[in-house]
Amino acid sequence: MDLFSDEAKLQAIPIEDGELALLHRLSMPLSNAEIFARLVDETAWRHETIVVYGKRHLQPRLTAWHGEASYAYSGLRLEALPMTPLLAQLRSAVEAATGHRYNSVLLNYYRDGADSMGMHSDDEPELGPQPAIASLSYGASRTFILRHKRSKRTLKLELADGNLLLMAGSLQHHWLHGINKTAKPVGARLNLTFRYIA
Numbered sequence: 314m315d316l317f318s319d320e321a322k323l324q325a326i327p328i329e330d331g332e333l334a335l336l337h338r339l340s341m342p343l344s345n346a347e348i349f350a351r352l353v354d355e356t357a358w359r360h361e362t363i364v365v366y367g368k369r370h371l372q373p374r375l376t377a378w379h380g381e382a383s384y385a386y387s388g389l390r391l392e393a394l395p396m397t398p399l400l401a402q403l404r405s406a407v408e409a410a411t412g413h414r415y416n417s418v419l420l421n422y423y424r425d426g427a428d429s430m431g432m433h434s435d436d437e438p439e440l441g442p443q444p445a446i447a448s449l450s451y452g453a454s455r456t457f458i459l460r461h462k463r464s465k466r467t468l469k470l471e472l473a474d475g476n477l478l479l480m481a482g483s484l485q486h487h488w489l490h491g492i493n494k495t496a497k498p499v500g501a502r503l504n505l506t507f508r509y510i511a
């Protein structure tokens with residue numbers, strides 16, 4: 314492979330009030346299918362209950378949190394598990410591709426089209442004011458939706474097997490993002506968001 318081809322580089326996606334860039338395939342010494350299978354097998358998946366407007370719900374996906382610091386959101390406190398060798402290897406590749414450092418990763422397992430993630434911003438104070446969050450996807454493609462908080466402008470990106478999406482600058486301040494349920498028959502998808510928790 315030509316390392317300097319466009320395929321190997323992060324491509325900026327023009328967007329107002331934030332930074333977004335996409336790499337078609339993260340370079341790894343394993344196939345996407347091997348990475349997917351190992352992540353499914355090696356992860357202690359949890360089905361968490363969260364509190365939304367005072368009511369308890371099971372999250373519509375499975376999750377795991379690995380890294381150096383625990384993390385709290387939606388009334389949930391996630392104790393960090395240590396990085397596995399594969400997660401550490403993925404983190405190094407993501408750091409090299411994006412030029413940012415990460416000390417934690419949230420794994421999300423969307424088992425089928427009924428699994429989803431509500432519109433949100435990753436704007437917890439411990440992420441800092443301009444967090445670089447690197448989102449790595451394996452398995453089935455799903456539509457990633459961005460909605461500007463003020464203008465309500467919506468942008469849709471199809472995130473496919475092996476894609477790396479970098480969210481940075483003031484993106485979390487101005488935009489929401491999420492993954493809707495879909496009635497289309499879709500297979501399982503994994504998403505890993507690498508973050509730096511101060």
Ligand SMILES: O=C(O)CCC(=O)C(=O)O
Nearest residue numbers: 419421435457492504506
């Ligand atoms: O699954 C995705 O692509 C989005 C994940 C996400 O937004 C998050 O983990 O905060």
Ligand SMILES: [Fe+2]
Nearest residue numbers: 433434435490
């Ligand atoms: Fe997010």
